[in-house]
Amino acid sequence: MNSFLSFFKGKRMLITGNTGFKGSWLSQMLLLAGANIVGYSLPPDSIPNMFNVVGLDKRMKTYFADIRNYDTFQNVLRKESPEILIHMAAQPLVRRSYDEPLYTYETNVVGTANVLQAMKSVGCVKSAVLITTDKVYENLCVKRSYTETDRLGGYDPYSASKACAELVIQSYIRSFFNTDKYGESHSTLVASARAGNVIGGGDWSEDRLIPDIIRSTMEKMEPVTIRNPDATRPWQHVMDPLTGYLLLAKGLHEGNKRFVGAWNFAPDEKDISVKEIVEKAIKIIGYGGYNIEADNTKHEMRYLHLSAEKAKKQLKWRPKFTNDSALEWTFEWYRQYYKKGEIEKITADQISRYASLSDKPENGG
Numbered sequence: 001m002n003s004f005l006s007f008f009k010g011k012r013m014l015i016t017g018n019t020g021f022k023g024s025w026l027s028q029m030l031l032l033a034g035a036n037i038v039g040y041s042l043p044p045d046s047i048p049n050m051f052n053v054v055g056l057d058k059r060m061k062t063y064f065a066d067i068r069n070y071d072t073f074q075n076v077l078r079k080e081s082p083e084i085l086i087h088m089a090a091q092p093l094v095r096r097s098y099d100e101p102l103y104t105y106e107t108n109v110v111g112t113a114n115v116l117q118a119m120k121s122v123g124c125v126k127s128a129v130l131i132t133t134d135k136v137y138e139n140l141c142v143k144r145s146y147t148e149t150d151r152l153g154g155y156d157p158y159s160a161s162k163a164c165a166e167l168v169i170q171s172y173i174r175s176f177f178n179t180d181k182y183g184e185s186h187s188t189l190v191a192s193a194r195a196g197n198v199i200g201g202g203d204w205s206e207d208r209l210i211p212d213i214i215r216s217t218m219e220k221m222e223p224v225t226i227r228n229p230d231a232t233r234p235w236q237h238v239m240d241p242l243t244g245y246l247l248l249a250k251g252l253h254e255g256n257k258r259f260v261g262a263w264n265f266a267p268d269e270k271d272i273s274v275k276e277i278v279e280k281a282i283k284i285i286g287y288g289g290y291n292i293e294a295d296n297t298k299h300e301m302r303y304l305h306l307s308a309e310k311a312k313k314q315l316k317w318r319p320k321f322t323n324d325s326a327l328e329w330t331f332e333w334y335r336q337y338y339k340k341g342e343i344e345k346i347t348a349d350q351i352s353r354y355a356s357l358s359d360k361p362e363n364g365g
Helices: 021-033 070-080 094-099 101-122 157-175 209-220 239-253 274-285 309-315 323-338 343-356
Strands: 012-016 036-041 061-064 084-087 127-131 189-194 224-226 261-264 290-292
Touching (some): 021 239, 094 157, 101 127, 101 157, 157 189, 209 224, 239 343, 261 309, 274 323, 323 343
Parallel strands (some): 127 189, 189 261
8 A cells, every 4th residue: 555545554434335336445445554444334235236245244344224313323433433434325326316305315414414413422533524426516507617616506306415415514514613713622624525427346336327337238248228328427436536535534634624625526537428438338348239218207417527626736636547547447347256256356456556556647457
């Protein structure tokens, strides 16, 4: 591990949502760094799933519980007494939020409030990074980059719930964790992180493009169906934003109050469409095809892009992947999985390779 990740060696950390795709990658990175991590999450929601495939179920302590249960979470926080907390537990799917709006709001808004209130009550956490999404902005469907000061909003229940979560975070920072304004002794420093459309090996979630491609090409040997081919997104490999989250956690732990507040994490390259991603994926895999079956019953934004200039200037964070290299690393992981490779070792090797890369975007696998 490089010197940045070595900061977390021996740190007591709690990760909510550690059984999810991003949470599993983050847990693996931190275990390799030597952190003392504990998870709080619902059981994995797919078979297979990254959490079990790389053996995290055997290598880290996890409390299987619902983030909506305040008393349970508060008790876990008090018992484990972490110094760093990363909150990733969420209902993360746009299309599912149309089917389960109340559950989405309860999980994403009340769940976030529960985490903040428990931190306020217990008082052990020095550094907290709460993950929302790139979809928290009032999307005007224009081709420009949203910055951290742009207006929050949301068309679908998922996006709106995450925008609400951002307001809850801001309120707690201003009301309870703002030591400069109120002169209180509370030492918790809190930030929110906004990123989205992450890709990487180990994601089998429903209604996500890369898992859909994997299921169609590598499992069923049939064309992948895409419903919104012209939608453009800021695709990025999962390790790029996770590194941003950890840089934030490190800076907050060191007492840097400039890092309090909201942060965007986005790739350098121009956004590309769903259709382009599918075509690139098929080329990398070496076989497959696609069908277009438009579905307008559940509204999804056509354009979305964030500016990460704040993170680049103040955190010294930069994405290390291009679109092509992110896809190559992703499908390299899946190829090894379906060949029955040593997937825990392969995942660790990718993390080590990533840690050794320069800040210049990777152009190949």
